[in-house]
Amino acid sequence: MKAMVLTQPNTRLVESTLPDPVPGHREVLIKVHACAVCRTDLHVIDGDLPHPALPLVPGHEIIGTVIVTGPGVEQRRVGERVGVPWLAWSCGECAYCRSGRENLCDAARFTGYQINGGYAEYTVADARYCFPLPDDDAAQLAPLLCAGLIGYRALRMAGAANRVGIYGFGAAAHIVAQVLRFQGREFDAYTRPGDLASQTFARSLGAAWAGGTDQAAPAPADAALIFAPAGALVPLALRRMEKGGIVICAGIHMSEIPAFPYDILWGERSIRSVANLTRRDGLEFLDLAPRIPLRTEIQRFALAAANEALQQLRRGEFQGAAVLTMQG
Numbered sequence: 001m002k003a004m005v006l007t008q009p010n011t012r013l014v015e016s017t018l019p020d021p022v023p024g025h026r027e028v029l030i031k032v033h034a035c036a037v038c039r040t041d042l043h044v045i046d047g048d049l050p051h052p053a054l055p056l057v058p059g060h061e062i063i064g065t066v067i068v069t070g071p072g073v074e075q076r077r078v079g080e081r082v083g084v085p086w087l088a089w090s091c092g093e094c095a096y097c098r099s100g101r102e103n104l105c106d107a108a109r110f111t112g113y114q115i116n117g118g119y120a121e122y123t124v125a126d127a128r129y130c131f132p133l134p135d136d137d138a139a140q141l142a143p144l145l146c147a148g149l150i151g152y153r154a155l156r157m158a159g160a161a162n163r164v165g166i167y168g169f170g171a172a173a174h175i176v177a178q179v180l181r182f183q184g185r186e187f188d189a190y191t192r193p194g195d196l197a198s199q200t201f202a203r204s205l206g207a208a209w210a211g212g213t214d215q216a217a218p219a220p221a222d223a224a225l226i227f228a229p230a231g232a233l234v235p236l237a238l239r240r241m242e243k244g245g246i247v248i249c250a251g252i253h254m255s256e257i258p259a260f261p262y263d264i265l266w267g268e269r270s271i272r273s274v275a276n277l278t279r280r281d282g283l284e285f286l287d288l289a290p291r292i293p294l295r296t297e298i299q300r301f302a303l304a305a306a307n308e309a310l311q312q313l314r315r316g317e318f319q320g321a322a323v324l325t326m327q328g
């Protein structure tokens with residue numbers, strides 16, 4: 001099969017021909033139709049996340065069709081459309097797993113990081129961690145598998161906030177924005193200073209206000225979601241938030257958070273991170289998505305153009321999400 005492979009951090013992916021993977025116990029072989037490109041892929045490729053399993057096929061927002069079921073598979077069947085998310089496996093036995101927090105499992109394995117992902121024509125996945133999906137356009141669905149899912153988990157942690165500040169208006173934010181509007185809530189969109197295209201995009205999705213992080217929305221928010229990997233946004237978001245509000249850091253990696261005076265945290269404001277996902281998040285969110293219905297803004301790339309997609313994501317050159325689409 002054709003695959004894009006990371007051989008060393010901080011190098012370009014190499015277009016390669018690999019043997020087709022073989023599904024093991026409880027695994028399915030999936031023909032990949034589309035795989036969205038996540039900022040986490042950049043963190044893996046750029047060496048921000050330690051110890052990827054090299055050589056590695058990145059990608060954890062996979063849409064495909066089951067073509068072979070391995071021994072012991074009960075949940076999925078041949079011909080079924082599935083999505084493969086970031087959480088590939090958890091132990092099921094530790095205190096986290098037993099308390100509904102498999103996202104925090106110390107032994108968890110992640111797709112496109114510790115095991116091969118979806119920048120390829122085929123992939124294998126543990127059937128118990130795949131989600132059944134409708135036969136809609138695969139490329140449109142792909143960003144839901146991480147940008148949508150993690151955005152949804154982050155939003156849930158923001159509680160009942162009426163007005164939410166969103167920092168970084170990329171793939172996750174453009175999905176969360178639609179959920180917020182569906183729920184009758186308002187949001188402000190903060191982008192890189194001067195990024196007028198993203199601000200216009202945010203307004204088209206119903207932003208009450210959109211501007212650069214060097215500006216301030218007319219009213220403070222009740223909660224903030226930070227999708228950009230910039231620690232300096234944390235004190236900035238605290239300063240633009242009502243008492244009792246929460247700042248949710250939704251990325252897997254962030255630059256150092258600068259020191260800040262206690263009085264901007266005072267008033268029962270809090271800061272929290274979101275880590276990974278549980279299967280319950282996925283089922284809940286993928287059930288909600290068609291009822292809104294969510295529409296993703298996507299930029300399509302051929303599998304062989306994965307490096308270009310990553311570079312454009314790094315530079316913030318498109319709106320919404322980049323998606324690799326496979327031939328045939």
Ligand SMILES: [Zn+2]
Nearest residue numbers: 091094097105
């Ligand atoms: Zn566990």
Ligand SMILES: [Zn+2]
Nearest residue numbers: 038040146147
């Ligand atoms: Zn992701």
